[in-house]
Amino acid sequence: MLIDSFGRQITYLRISVTDRCNFRCVYCMPPQGVPYVPHERIMRYEEIAALVAVAARLGIRKVRITGGEPLVRADLPRLVQMISAIEEIEDISLTTNGILLEKYAGALAQAGLKRVNVSLDTLNAEKFTKITRGGNLENVLRGIAAAEVCGLTPIKINTVIMRGINDDELVDLAKLTLKHTWNLRFIELMPIENQQSWGEGFPPPEQIFMPVSEVMALLQPLGLEPAILENDSGPARPYRLKGGMGTVGFISPLTEQHFCQRCNRIRLTADGHLRPCLMSGLEIPVLPALRAGKPIESLLEEALQKKPAGHQLASHISPNGRCMIQIGG
Ligand code: SAM
Ligand code: SF4
Secondary structure, three states: OOEOOOOOEOOEEEEEOOOOOOOOOOOOOOOOOOOOOOHHHOOOHHHHHHHHHHHHHHOOOEEEEEOOOHHHOOOHHHHHHHHHOOOOOOEEEEEEOOOOHHHHHHHHHHHOOOEEEEEOOOOOHHHHHHHOOOOOHHHHHHHHHHHHHOOOOOOEEEEEEOOOOOHHHHHHHHHHHHHOOOEEEEEEOOOOOOOOOOOOOOOOHHHOOOOHHHHHHHHHHHOOEEOOOOOOOOOOEEEEOOOOOOEEEEEOOOOOOOHHHHOOEEEEOOOOEEEOOOOOOOOEEOHHHHHOOOOOHHHHHHHHHHOOOOOOHHHOOOOOOOOHHHHOO
16 A cells, blocks of 8 residues: 555556647646657656556556646557556546547547546637637537547546636536536636736736635535535545536635645656655656666655645745646646
8 A cells, every 4th residue: 555654545646648738728838838848758658557557566546647638649548558457457537628539539448448537617619719728619529528428437527717717607617517417626726837927818817716615605506515426536525516417526725724635646747757746846757767677666655755745835836847737737
């Protein structure tokens, strides 16, 4: 078992497979983009799978693939297949912006992927293009439908809460769960390298944060009630609207006092760093050891021992200059 120095059991590994993306979401990266890591410094699939095999022997049971946009990396189903062949791994899922999901959902499901999380912050096509700096809403909705047809369910939808941008739509977004079996999750905006202007037509970044409590208040008239999700140890607190087929969850890293106490995960960046906490700059390079054929157990254990008790987001301490796209969310 992997237990960190605060007694938390770590069973979940989030793997970023690329720092590249076909969107440029306003909260995730600056308008000019970020310099890409050269290909030779990005972990190869064989290296990722080798690391997962060791981590699984030590106690990792769930893997999530993320990015950047994971589906821009060539032949992602091959990696999914390699990871699902590792006996101890019980669950493998993917977080995606959905734009390429229609194309890849079938191959991903066949390779052993269990579920997808799709990011969706608005139902307004024009606004969607603005938030993502170029994305197309229709393609994403088709991607979600394809994932459902292929059985990559239950579908989770990630919605970042943004005052003055999508707060007028949060009720409509939640109402999607009346007709769909989706688990929609409202996520508090994290101040990670996104405190500069988001560009024309957006409020100043310091005005955009809106706490989960306000969203819950907006949804109370729809009969919001606590729900139970099977096999769920994620950060979202699940609820259901009266008569809802799906659920509405709330992820509040900034306003939930004990958020970090429930943390069960570590991360691997696309350039091969173990990152014990999303919101701490602390990283342990693992790629040199892997490439030199050295054992990596001690590096995983070091990551666990160094995992901090919690984040310092309230003090606007940003993790070592990496944007969210370079960490994986
Ligand atoms: N490209 C994929 C996607 O968009 O789903 C995967 C990577 S993305 C970094 C992972 C998740 O992080 C997305 O759901 C995105 O909305 C969320 N995210 C990015 N920046 C964020 C921020 N500053 N605060 C909260 N969530 C953020
Ligand atoms: Fe790309 Fe996802 Fe970041 Fe948007 S949130 S820029 S889709 S990595």
